[in-house]
Amino acid sequence: QQQVKQSPQSLIVQKGGISIINCAYENTAFDYFPWYQQFPGKGPALLIAIRPDVSEKKEGRFTISFNKSAKQFSLHIMDSQPGDSATYFCAATSTGTASKLTFGTGTRLQVTL
Amino acid sequence: DGGITQSPKYLFRKEGQNVTLSCEQNLNHDAMYWYRQDPGQGLRLIYYSQIVNDFQKGDIAEGYSVSREKKESFPLTVTSAQKNPTAFYLCASSNLRGGTGNQPQHFGDGTRLSIL
Numbered sequence: 096q097q098q099v100k101q102s103p104q105s106l107i108v109q110k111g112g113i114s115i116i117n118c119a120y121e122n123t124a125f126d127y128f129p130w131y132q133q134f135p136g137k138g139p140a141l142l143i144a145i146r147p148d149v150s151e152k153k154e155g156r157f158t159i160s161f162n163k164s165a166k167q168f169s170l171h172i173m174d175s176q177p178g179d180s181a182t183y184f185c186a187a188t189s190t191g192t193a194s195k196l197t198f199g200t201g202t203r204l205q206v207t208l
Numbered sequence: 209d210g211g212i213t214q215s216p217k218y219l220f221r222k223e224g225q226n227v228t229l230s231c232e233q234n235l236n237h238d239a240m241y242w243y244r245q246d247p248g249q250g251l252r253l254i255y256y257s258q259i260v261n262d263f264q265k266g267d268i269a270e271g272y273s274v275s276r277e278k279k280e281s282f283p284l285t286v287t288s289a290q291k292n293p294t295a296f297y298l299c300a301s302s303n304l305r306g307g308t309g310n311q312p313q314h315f316g317d318g319t320r321l322s323i324l
Contacts, residue, residue, distance in 0.1 A: 138315030194302045194311050198250035
């Protein structure tokens with residue numbers, strides 16, 4: 096089964112700190128790795144995504160680091176804010192699969208004051 | 209506003225009853241998807257459709273059925289055969305034009321289904 100393993104399950108970070116969420120995958124055919132942010136009672140929203148031809152992508156306070164040889168990728172949230180408190184999902188898909196996403200199990204992030 | 213509309217927001221099902229969840233998109237996306245989300249778990253794919261009048265089973269299709277008669281609409285029916293239907297159901301769509309397969313999915317705000 097194609098899996099994406101995500102850790103930690105939950106994370107508490109102080110305001111201004113760095114939040115780090117890790118994911119690992121098995122299927123070497125995966126070639127697109129998005130991260131989604133979900134608030135309670137809402138659908139997930141695309142946050143940032145990366146393709147395996149780059150090792151890092153940054154958008155504002157959010158950075159994806161990608162290690163193709165280790166089959167791992169991570170989300171870093173710099174200067175974490177209380178408004179970042181949400182559940183974060185990593186996902187993966189491969190070309191030719193109708194963009195079917197395989198999701199990690201999610202990380203509930205709480206940013207405290 | 210372009211987006212995905214799911215209705216109703218909350219739905220209750222009686223034993224032995226079929227219920228249908230609505231999903232409409234005005235993004236002109238080719239593909240649509242249905243996911244199930246359970247507490248502490250990721251999203252699991254139920255069905256997906258790349259084109260009108262065609263759809264494929266996902267990882268957990270048993271007890272569910274879909275139709276795709278219009279590009280904009282992809283309703284999901286939870287049948288009485290689904291013995292554990294209580295979950296948060298999410299509909300998504302994406303643009304497959306160009307055939308890259310690597311297009312982001314856009315999600316609706318979900319329907320929460322509970323058993324009476």
